[in-house]
Amino acid sequence: MTTRKVASKTSVKPPAKAPAKKTAPTPKATTRIALIGFGTVGSSVAKLLAELKLPGLELTHIFNRDVARKRALPTAKFVPKSVVWTDDVNVLLASDADVIVELVGGLTPAESWIKKALAAGKSVVTANKQLIAYRGPGLMKLAAANGVYLLHGAAVAGGVPVIPGILQGLGGDQVTRLSGIVNGTCNYILSRMETGADYLTVLADAQQLGYAEADPSADVDGYDARAKLCILARIAMHAELNPDDVPTQSISVIDAVDFAYAKELNCTIRQISSAQADGTTVHARVAPMLVPLSSPIAWSHGTQNMVVSSGRFGGDVVFSGHGAGGEPTAVAVVSDLLAVSQKCATVQLPIRKRTVTGDFLAPHYLRFIVDDKPGIVSAISGALSKVGANIDSILQRPGYPKHRLAFVVTTEPCLTSTIEQAVSSIAKMDCMLERPLCLQMLERND
Amino acid sequence: MTTRKVASKTSVKPPAKAPAKKTAPTPKATTRIALIGFGTVGSSVAKLLAELKLPGLELTHIFNRDVARKRALPTAKFVPKSVVWTDDVNVLLASDADVIVELVGGLTPAESWIKKALAAGKSVVTANKQLIAYRGPGLMKLAAANGVYLLHGAAVAGGVPVIPGILQGLGGDQVTRLSGIVNGTCNYILSRMETGADYLTVLADAQQLGYAEADPSADVDGYDARAKLCILARIAMHAELNPDDVPTQSISVIDAVDFAYAKELNCTIRQISSAQADGTTVHARVAPMLVPLSSPIAWSHGTQNMVVSSGRFGGDVVFSGHGAGGEPTAVAVVSDLLAVSQKCATVQLPIRKRTVTGDFLAPHYLRFIVDDKPGIVSAISGALSKVGANIDSILQRPGYPKHRLAFVVTTEPCLTSTIEQAVSSIAKMDCMLERPLCLQMLERND
Incomplete structure (x- = not known):
């Protein structure tokens, strides 16, 4: 990382960034977009911007490692000639782009890049679920403090809004x-x-x-x-x-x-x-x-x-x-870019x-692989009964060899922790060839 | 309608209504809400506001005919004592409410009430699909001209966003x-x-x-x-x-x-x-x-x-x-109220x-009720063939009486207008006891 100066958190925002509130946005001055990452999603974002020609959105910068290779890809044909390509992320962070689209994923270095972008008065649109899950509230606060947006519609379920x-x-x-x-x-x-x-x-x-x-x-x-x-x-x-x-x-x-x-x-x-x-x-x-x-x-x-x-x-x-794939995820990213461009804030409630x-009160499915011998079912039902779990059904399909028999017990609703306690004791039985598998069962109305 | 003066379209908006844009809304001054209509949805809106205690939302006025009867209903228990009840809609329109919730439906008189509310600098939240379908663009323009919101999330599919x-x-x-x-x-x-x-x-x-x-x-x-x-x-x-x-x-x-x-x-x-x-x-x-x-x-x-x-x-x-029902529809209304309260505009693209x-190229289902006699299928297939429609299947379930036989012909994809032309000629056949029923068939990927 170079020490190139980026606009500081306290820099005065250009007036164009903070217009008086308008309810029905007339097309705003163009929103300049810088992409961090030109992989499957990034190149799809470029494609959608080129094909949809949405009012007010302009792709201006792309950051990626090995720019020469990316520019030679067929997907680069959707990138306007005017776009600045760079392998130095600081070029984007110091640029006149209004919004940074972060598509590299993971906590490092995405977090520091996003923080710098927000501090520089740039909005951020990201598909980075790990970053938003772990650092969302802090980053949201930083965005608010700088009067910009942090949107992440693409972080869950891609193209599904x-x-x-x-x-x-x-x-x-x-x-x-x-x-x-x-x-x-x-x-x-x-x-x-x-x-x-x-x-x-x-x-x-x-x-x-x-x-x-x-x-x-x-x-x-x-x-x-x-x-x-x-x-x-x-x-x-x-x-x-x-x-x-x-x-x-x-x-x-x-x-x-x-x-x-x-x-x-x-x-x-x-x-x-x-x-x-x-x-x-x-x-x-x-x-x-x-x-x-x-x-x-x-x-x-x-x-x-x-x-x-x-x-x-x-x-x-x-x-x-x-929920995934380049173009569906790009739909979510471009929809967020429209929201940034048209100054559409999202509803926020106290968090x-x-x-x-991890405990759920639910029926559970227990699958055992055993070297079959008399008394197994009795021992299992004893272990379950000891923790207070009631058996709902016992299933044994034909066709499994006696020395490696797969059968299933389902229980009436009980706590996951309770059933896992029973499973731990059942797992110690000599006849168990594998640790029993315990799965929660959703009910029809779950 | 009385001639009571309501704030005119050109009235100066109080400064509290047009704050400078903030990206991340800190809780705003309270948004005062006036309900037009205290039926199933209106009373559910009151209930949700009472139960959810959402920051910044306050129910202040309710208009309904026969107020005394409404106030005596069990659903009125969710209405704060401070609320002004009235059977004169002009009281709401001239009040200090920030947003009018219109739940009476239909074009008249809802349209004129909404226009007056918007002109008076009040935002409007409505579930009125007919009004939005027929008059949406004009009302949106009026809202924009007055710097207020017109939201209608409840107009389609109720509680489904x-x-x-x-x-x-x-x-x-x-x-x-x-x-x-x-x-x-x-x-x-x-x-x-x-x-x-x-x-x-x-x-x-x-x-x-x-x-x-x-x-x-x-x-x-x-x-x-x-x-x-x-x-x-x-x-x-x-x-x-x-x-x-x-x-x-x-x-x-x-x-x-x-x-x-x-x-x-x-x-x-x-x-x-x-x-x-x-x-x-x-x-x-x-x-x-x-x-x-x-x-x-x-x-x-x-x-x-x-x-x-x-x-x-x-x-x-x-x-x-x-998609319907009081509480699901009220969820959409209250969600829109939050958006108004937090100054969250929605993305707008050129319309x-x-x-x-009404024409669709699709397979069609034709059901005939006939007084059965030889040559019917041949005559029907002739009529279809004349308009260029190909038969995909002919189905005749057992058990229908000969003198009132129900049978079905399905066609390969063809235009609705084409198939309707054939149906009109088939309908004239003597043996047809009812006008044939023609339904479009969705394909699996439709």
Whole structure:
């Protein structure tokens, strides 16, 4: 990083940036846009700006490493000749751009760049879910202090306007529950597994198709979805959660046998991000869960995203569509650029810190792989009964070998922590060939 | 109407109404709210304001006929003692309220009241779809000229934030198609008929439950949905349509036999509001249509609403939830009140007048009731072939009497006008006991 001077936080803002409030914006002076990152989303933003020719928006700067390679790509054809390309981010931060679009993701160095941009009196539009989940409130304060905007509609569910829809349309409700499929990679993997494919094959396909990273952990282990869930909880429930406090369970533990048993229970399996307000506590969890086939949540296939927001007064509201990909994400970015350009602030309500618990009162699915011998079911039901969990059903499909028998027990609603206590004791039984799998089961109205 | 003076359009606005722009609203001085109409929605707005205690919102006035009766209702318990009740609307218009909530519906007298409110420098929040469909652009201009807001998030799909979601989240896309279920009454009737009930019985139930008016025409004949479709086309496609130009077909023509045949085609029947951009023309229609059971549109049951917006870049986005009812609609109203209170303008893009055609290139479903005799199918196929329509299937379920035989022909995609031409000639055949029913069939990806 060079020490090139950028406009300081206390610099006087040019008058053009702070016009008197107008309710119905007549086309403003052009808003100058600088892109940080010219990858899949960045180049799609350039394409949309070129094709849509929206009034008042002008792409003026692009930052990327190895500019020469990026400028030679076919996607660069949408970039106006007048645009300044640079591999020095300070050129953008010191430029006359009105808004910086940050598309590099992650906390470092994105956070310091965004802080500098805000301090320099530039608005910021970002798709960076980790940054907004972990640092959102502080950055929002910085933006407000500098009289500029920080918008992040692309950070959750890409092209599906969940964030603007909730902010502008559900502020008049009290949202008590959120359930979502907000990671397209996991949804692709699990909906392919639903039709019989195995995890590792589908993961390899997803990597080939560009849906999954070489290191798929952020997606499959739930960290990506967890950041999005925390952003949703903030805007919908006005609850500030520490993302690190939200328990996650990897989808890599799901096996073909689980889809077979799920089907017998009229369910499928999806990575669900779930939050439920409960006084000063929020129950929150990201995990593969059994979802009734009759629930809207089961409608999402492939890389589709879906968020269900349940309100005390308005009931369930469902948003769904393409949650990822260059162009859908660029739709959210360009929509935010319009809002910045037309000085459209978003509704803000007081946000309160909330304690997170991973406990949900719910039915649970327990799948055991055992070396079969008499007395197993009795021992398992004893362990469950000891913690006060009632068995709802026992399922044993034919065709599994005795020495590696997969069978399932479902329980009536009980706390996740209670059932995990029983699972820990069951896991110690000699006959258990693997640690039992414990999944929460959504009910039809969840 | 009295001649009591209301603040004129040219009156100087008090400085508190036009503060310098602030990006991040700190709680503003209280926004004073006057309700026109204390019915189901109005009393729910009072309830939400009382229960949610949102910062900066204060209910100050209520207008209704027969105030004494309204004040005696149990729903009045949510109204603060300080509120001024009146049966003279001019009291509200001349008051110090900052925003008028119009909930009486219809063009007259709502239009003149809203104009007076805007001219008096008051913002307006309304759920009035007819008024916004027919007079929206003029009223928006009047609001802008007076430096105030006119918001109507409750006018389409009640508690489902379709309007704010599209305005703030899809401005960066080019929406090419809209398909929606936006009339809960029709959806209730048709989804009940799907399970075997007949039209008149279900309509009577709907009236009993308060879902349908004593005169159900606005709902079942499609005028309510048509107004909503025109509003959606305006905000999503930036296309201004004359609602009177949009063809409608009543759902009252649907019979139990149509659900039986729809089922054989793996479809159900719903009232669909559909618009498709095509250069300077918009194809638009409100009619009962066959919907594939595999399509998201078929998921909506009961009074649920659903809107699918298809964009060139973002693909399909689905919004669904409770489209009507006091509390869901009040959620939209109160969300709009927050936006007014926090000076949150909405993104506005240039809107262009568009010609409407009711023609869609689509497969069609033709149901005939005939006094059976040889040669009918041959005559029908001749009439279809004469206009260039190809038959896709002929279905005849067993069990109908020969002298009143119901059978169905489906066609490959052809224009609505073409197929209607054939239907007119077929209708003249002696054996036809009723005018043939012609319905558009949505395809899976519509």
